[in-house]
Amino acid sequence: MSTDQTYLVGGAVRDELIGRRNNDRDWVVVGTTPEAMTEAGYRAVGRGFPVFLHPKTGEEYALARAERKTAPGYHGFAVDFDPSVTLEADLSRRDLTINAMARAADGTLIDPFGGHDDLEAGILRHVSLAFTEDPVRLLRVARYAAALAPYGFRIAAETQQLMASMTSDGEIDALVPERVWAETRRALATDEPSVFFYTLRQVGALARLFPELDALFGVPQPVRYHPEIDAGVHTLLVLDQTAQADNPVDCRFAALCHDFGKARTPHAQRPGHAGHEMAGEPLAKALAERLRVPKQTRDLAGLAARWHTHLHRFTKLQANTALDMLEAADALRRPERLESMIAICRADVRGRLGMEQRTYPQAEIARHALAAAQSVDTSAIAATPGLEGPAIGDAVRQKRMDAIAEVLRHPEHLHSHAGGPATTSMDAP
Known part of the structure; x- marks a missing residue:
């Protein structure tokens, strides 16, 4: 497994660019197989798709993957982690443009969806219409809005409209309590947790999830x-x-x-x-x-x-x-x-x-x-x-x-x- 196929991705790249502390680093590996990862000493921990722990650092390394919606809810996906899946294909399935950036081993920033521009503008924008296929993303964006509020971030109008449609279309009803609590718990731990609940209210989700x-x-x-x-x-x-x-x-x-x-x-x-x-x-x-x-x-x-x-x-x-x-x-x-x-x-x-x-x-x-x-x-x-x-x-x-x-x-x-x-x-x- 050559180092030029391994990329730092997601929140670690985002937070590095805005100077925000982040102790969690996630990696994507392109062009390899589960067998090759295991042979290299990585320990498999993923269930629905291959995720591995580095033998020394314990950081997570996931195989590049593509997803296809097959049923309602967030379990209804077919996942492809063939070695032919590209980095851009992997990044395209992510929720927000600011989370769809990667950094190569030589420091090169890979940004196929304009995440850096949105980061500088303080905008939370969905990557594609596939955003609506996973109702957890509605909660995640609300949580990001709370976590990044001290940095002046706001949700793009078109993304907020998508979130509202996920509520009105009933996609939000596929959420199970454990996932709602997991995102809520993380939102409560932010510096401005009220933003999470105001965001849910703006898109009609508060009445569905927190009617009290x-x-x-x-x-x-x-x-x-x-x-x-x-x-x-x-x-x-x-x-x-x-x-x-x-x-x-x-x-x-x-x-x-x-x-x-x-x-x-x-x-x-x-x-x-x-x-x-x-x-x-x-x-x-x-x-x-x-x-x-x-x-x-x-x-x-x-x-x-x-x-x-x-x-x-x-x-x-x-x-x-x-x-x-x-x-x-x-x-x-x-x-x-x-x-x-x-x-x-x-x-x-x-x-x-x-x-x-x-x-x-x-x-x-x-x-x-x-x-x-x-x-x-x-x-x-x-x-x-x-x-x-x-x-x-x-x-x-x-x-x-x-x-x-x-x-x-x-x-x-x-x-x-x-x-x-x-x-x-x-x-x-």
């Missing part, structure tokens, strides 16, 4: 607390706040779900949203289950929907309600769950126009309340003469409530740590 989120757009909120008014806009502002804080994907997904219940508020009660927490919890869990997200991600989404306003109003809670929240989060055993809730709630109060720098003193108070509850000596209570069975649990709970009540009675003692007064205008949702 789509339903929030046009739902009003009290302008006193939400200058942005629209609940959908607020939700995506919150999401971007979690990204700016570099919160993990679990928190970002929970932020996306935290206000789903507002879409269920009767029109006569709007712009107020009393009870949206209870209404939102099953919606958050339903989306998570439909996408088959990991259990910890699903649990945090439901937790955020149900309890976020309790954390906002923490200093006004009764001790038993504060303990209910901590127990619902399993925070006494897993204090990191409270930290996740704090991250989501801090993003919630900052995801409002003109309030991006708000402090969140409730965080420090909730931490102290948790520490106080954790300090209760459960072993000593269990050893109390005359206490047995459920009475032990009741006594432990009472002691924890007493400890939390003491913290809530004197929140002013925490001002120096919290960065401001405990009670703020953000007590309201």
